[in-house]
Amino acid sequence: MVPTNEGRVVLVGAPLGNIGDASARLREILASADVVAAEDTRRLARLARDLGVTVTGRVVSYFEGNDERRTPELVEALAGGAVVAVVTDGGMPSVSDPGYRLVRAALDAGYPVTAAPGPSAVTTALALSGLPSDRFVFEGFLPRTGSHRRSRLRELAAEPRTLVFFEAPHRIAGMLTDLAATFGDERPAAVCRELTKTYEEIRRDTAIELVAWAQREEPRGEITVVVGGAPERPAERPADDDLRAAVAAREAAGSSRRDAIQAVADEFGLKKREVYALVHA
Numbered sequence: 001m002v003p004t005n006e007g008r009v010v011l012v013g014a015p016l017g018n019i020g021d022a023s024a025r026l027r028e029i030l031a032s033a034d035v036v037a038a039e040d041t042r043r044l045a046r047l048a049r050d051l052g053v054t055v056t057g058r059v060v061s062y063f064e065g066n067d068e069r070r071t072p073e074l075v076e077a078l079a080g081g082a083v084v085a086v087v088t089d090g091g092m093p094s095v096s097d098p099g100y101r102l103v104r105a106a107l108d109a110g111y112p113v114t115a116a117p118g119p120s121a122v123t124t125a126l127a128l129s130g131l132p133s134d135r136f137v138f139e140g141f142l143p144r145t146g147s148h149r150r151s152r153l154r155e156l157a158a159e160p161r162t163l164v165f166f167e168a169p170h171r172i173a174g175m176l177t178d179l180a181a182t183f184g185d186e187r188p189a190a191v192c193r194e195l196t197k198t199y200e201e202i203r204r205d206t207a208i209e210l211v212a213w214a215q216r217e218e219p220r221g222e223i224t225v226v227v228g229g230a231p232e233r234p235a236e237r238p239a240d241d242d243l244r245a246a247v248a249a250r251e252a253a254g255s256s257r258r259d260a261i262q263a264v265a266d267e268f269g270l271k272k273r274e275v276y277a278l279v280h281a
Helices: 024-032 041-051 067-079 100-109 121-129 146-156 169-183 207-217 240-252 257-267 272-279
Strands: 008-012 035-038 058-061 083-087 113-116 136-141 162-167 188-193 201-206 223-227
Touching: 008 024, 008 067, 008 100, 024 041, 024 083, 024 113, 035 041, 035 067, 041 058, 058 067, 067 083, 067 100, 100 113, 121 162, 121 188, 121 201, 121 223, 146 169, 162 169, 169 188, 169 207, 169 223, 188 207, 201 207, 240 257, 240 272, 257 272
Parallel strands: 008 083, 008 113, 035 058, 035 083, 136 162
Antiparallel strands: 162 223, 188 201, 188 223
């Protein structure tokens, strides 16, 4: 049964760093929400000050570590008809940030959930990386310890889609080292640091070159890593007799010899004249 009051959750996208990216809806919701659940209440206060907005609702902290305890309190506020806004330090809530637990609890209780979309480090880094962006996988943070991290990377080494990770600055050199070891030294990647901020930096290179850069520069700030997908492996070349048999099978099915030779060459990535020579040897 859907509650009849006006209680609802609004996920609010916050600027990654450049205050000019704040939307009009962000300002409106911060000023009007009954409850603002913030990942860091101090950063929320600074954001509101920079935007010239007065937050009139009740402000509560909502971060990984207290979200399990805080979620029932927020659902109770929804039951009283409150509009609960969720805002993180930057980007969209629930994307490797607090928010998912409340979304699930609110939906299970029958309360609507909507969003005021805003910047996302995932799609921003992907667009800036120069790597294919038509199909991608977001992996969030890798495991912190080396053995677990390497195990997870081995599972992803053959993934053909572009991969996007978050990483902490004190772990980035180790992460890139493990990446080069499991994906190969020449795998293309981009390290996107401090997106939209004054010292934004995008490093595009091979995995092994990025290792050297990270060890030398010791980069700081918020980091998103984009990695090219695994290259397609060419089909293994069949034996000569198997190629002849494949042509013969197509001819038996009604294809002309010319068309059969072309089809077999295309299937196995071979030159037409190579298959022709085998058939007529």
